[in-house]
Amino acid sequence: MKSTLRKSDFEEIYRLLDTVSPLDCDCGTLCGAACCTKGDDPEMGIYLLPGEEKLFDRDEDWLEWSTERAEDYDFPDSWRGAVHFIRCKTPPVCPREKRPIQCRSFPLLPHLSGDGELSLVYNDFETPYRCPLIEEEIPLNDDFVSVTLEAWRRLIQDPLIYDLVRMDSKAREEDIMELAEKLGR
Numbered sequence: 556m557k558s559t560l561r562k563s564d565f566e567e568i569y570r571l572l573d574t575v576s577p578l579d580c581d582c583g584t585l586c587g588a589a590c591c592t593k594g595d596d597p598e599m600g601i602y603l604l605p606g607e608e609k610l611f612d613r614d615e616d617w618l619e620w621s622t623e624r625a626e627d628y629d630f631p632d633s634w635r636g637a638v639h640f641i642r643c644k645t646p647p648v649c650p651r652e653k654r655p656i657q658c659r660s661f662p663l664l665p666h667l668s669g670d671g672e673l674s675l676v677y678n679d680f681e682t683p684y685r686c687p688l689i690e691e692e693i694p695l696n697d698d699f700v701s702v703t704l705e706a707w708r709r710l711i712q713d714p715l716i717y718d719l720v721r722m723d724s725k726a727r728e729e730d731i732m733e734l735a736e737k738l739g740r
């Protein structure tokens with residue numbers, strides 16, 4: 556898949572996100588780094604955004620790679636061809652500056668409304684672990700929230716990433732409407 560973001564764009568976004576953290580302390584100490592170990596589910600991996608693979612040389616000894624066809628998974632119709640998945644071999648230990656966007660953004664996700672407004676929401680995808688930051692609504696650092704929003708603002712300049720964020724957001728909006736209907740509101 557052809558990303559319009561260059562390697563240097565991703566490097567800049569990584570650098571930006573390197574400056575922030577959800578909490579002042581290591582939140583992994585609250586849960587045994589649950590989102591890294593993923594409940595020991597060997598099937599759980601992290602997909603890279605289109606173009607993000609440019610930041611890796613694929614012989615990192617802490618990563619296992621697999622490549623799948625976007626058409627075989629629940630990705631936007633505009634996604635065609637290779638999607639890269641990684642699994643960490645030594646979680647939660649990894650070179651911090653190399654963590655992919657998915658890890659850096661968690662527990663937040665981008666949400667793009669129909670009129671193009673970008674915001675962040677708590678991760679609402681089903682996971683085999685529980686994140687105390689979400690469950691206990693522990694306040695996140697303001698700079699983490701604002702820098703993560705800025706990072707996604709830059710990322711959605713790429714049409715493929717835009718399509719992914721909008722697809723997930725639309726599904727979220729539909730779920731909320733369905734629930735509201737069930738509740739008779």
Ligand code: SF4
Pocket residue numbers: 582583584585586587588589590591661662685686687688689
């Ligand atoms: S983001 Fe949540 S699940 Fe992941 S290490 Fe922090 S508290 Fe644990």
Ligand code: SF4
Pocket residue numbers: 590591592643645646647648649650653654655658
């Ligand atoms: S890349 Fe690092 S932060 Fe992300 S899941 Fe793997 S070990 Fe955890």
